[in-house]
Amino acid sequence: MGFNCGIVGLPNVGKSTIFNALTKAGAESANYPFCTIDPNKGIVPVLDDRQDFIIQYVKPKSVVRTTIEFVDIAGLVKGASKGEGLGNQFLTNIRQVDAVAHVVRCFDGGDITHVEGSVDPIRDIEIINTELLLSDMEIIDRAVERLRKSSKSGDKELIKKFELLSTLQGPVAEGKLIREIDGYEEIVDQLSEYSFITAKPVMYVMNVEEDELLEDNEHARMVREHAAKEGAVCVKICGKIEQEISELEADEAKEFLADLGLEKSGLTEMTEQGYKLLDLITFFTAGEKEVRAWTITQxxxxxxxxxxxxxxxxxxxxxxxxxxxxxxxxxxxxxxxxxxxxxxxxxxxxxxxxxxxxxxxxxx
Known part of the structure; x- marks a missing residue:
């Protein structure tokens, strides 16, 4: 498998619609909060033009693609870290993924109810980030308190963990996402058992209307500016278009995208950005029996x-x-x-x- 990616966001921003289109998994999608109760999972093969080219000339008996697992996690709301909505069980699901795709509503669409009553992508991002940060803060505070006592035994490993967690505690309490803290990679690597959510790499997935795919609307521009400050990446996608593409054969899909003036689908863009975020590359094994793609770290x-x-x-x-x-x-x-x-x-x-x-x- 290439990597797994948790799809998060407020209710009714288009998460399940995008998930369905990406995975053809048929997750229920409806115009009310908490439609997704358990995390839906879908395994998606990574389509790679290089592998297709190799297949064309090697002519193997079988082909194995590398894959991405998408996990559609129920919409979070204010207070999720304290158990509001469906709360902590979903925060636990997020801890298990390699990267986070944060779906942000960037379309007005009056017929789709927004859980906060209006469309404001930056407010929505901050609500989600706050809940994720509060969840990390709770874990850090509990661990620091526990290690404060146990590290008095003189155990060097426990003392080191206590010091590292204490390094994170101050900035997180001030509202800083862990991935924004200087030197966080090394700290998090040594504290891997805690799986901090706000340390995970993030791509913001801007869900827009079809006529806004080629040129950013005001909402999308705001998200790009925010992502740049945070060091995150952005992908623009139209959930409705991705659904249509998912029902087409490969050649038809290419033609459909060309008609829209697009070079690649949202899934392709999310895959490419995911590989960049996680510093992943692909190598191939090829022979008459099989051409297979393998994902490894750069x-x-x-x-x-x-x-x-x-x-x-x-x-x-x-x-x-x-x-x-x-x-x-x-x-x-x-x-x-x-x-x-x-x-x-x-x-x-x-x-x-x-x-x-x-x-x-x-x-x-």
Whole structure:
């Protein structure tokens, strides 16, 4: 799997509509709060033009895509961190994802009721962020209090955790999201068991009307400015259009997007931004039996990448026979790539590059 992404937002901003379109999972969608009671999950294959090109020339018997799991989490409201609405159970669901897609309503649409009575994307963002922050604050405060007592035993590990949590406690109490705190990555890495929500990378998904896809309306401009200050990314999407695309065949979908003046669907944009947010890349294994895509973190060595396939391959790693995607795209044959000297023999410390086609040699 590539990664999993929690879709959050206030009720009635279009979360479930977008989720349904992305995953074709058929989650219930209705014009009232708390329509989504349990988190809906959908596994979506990542469509990659490079993999399609490799398939065209390798002609494998089977194809395996990498995937993204989208989790549609019920609409949060003011007071969710204190149990309002459906409260803490949904905050727990958010803690389990790799990244957060925060859906923000950027359309007026008078027939869809807004839970706050009016459309104001910045207010909506702040409501959600406040609830997520309050939830993190509660966890930090409880942990600090517990460790304050237990660290007196002199245990170095407990003392270190106490110090790290104390470093977060002040800024969070002042209303700072954890991902806005200097040096948070290293701190959070050492406190990984707490799964802080406001440390997770975020993309703001601006839900707009069809005629606002090509040019930002005032609401979308406000969200982009806010995201820039926060260091987050933005994706603009029209839930209705994504639903229509989800019902079309691939060729029809491309034609439909072209008619709208769009190069890619909302799903494609969310996938690309998700990979960037999480610093992920894709490598391929290719042969007559199968062409498969694998997702790894940027900077992964060849030996560790081999372990993504099977622990035995990592353990018995000999070498990685590698063809860069650019070379394959030019030559269109793995056999010819080898004959022309474009297949490189890489060792265990080789850093895998995005698009690499690799055959691992191993011996166990």
């Amino acid at each position: 900077g992964t060595t060849a030996q560790k990448a081999a372990g993504k396939i099977h622990s035995d391959i990592e353990r018995g790693f000999i070498r990685a026979e590698t063809v860069g995607y650019g070379d394959f795209a030019e030559i269109k044959s793995l056999t010819k790539a080898k004959e022309l000297g474009k297949m490189r023999l890489e060792g265990k410390e080789y850093i895998v590059q995005d698009g690499d086609i690799i055959y691992f040699r191993f011996n166990v």
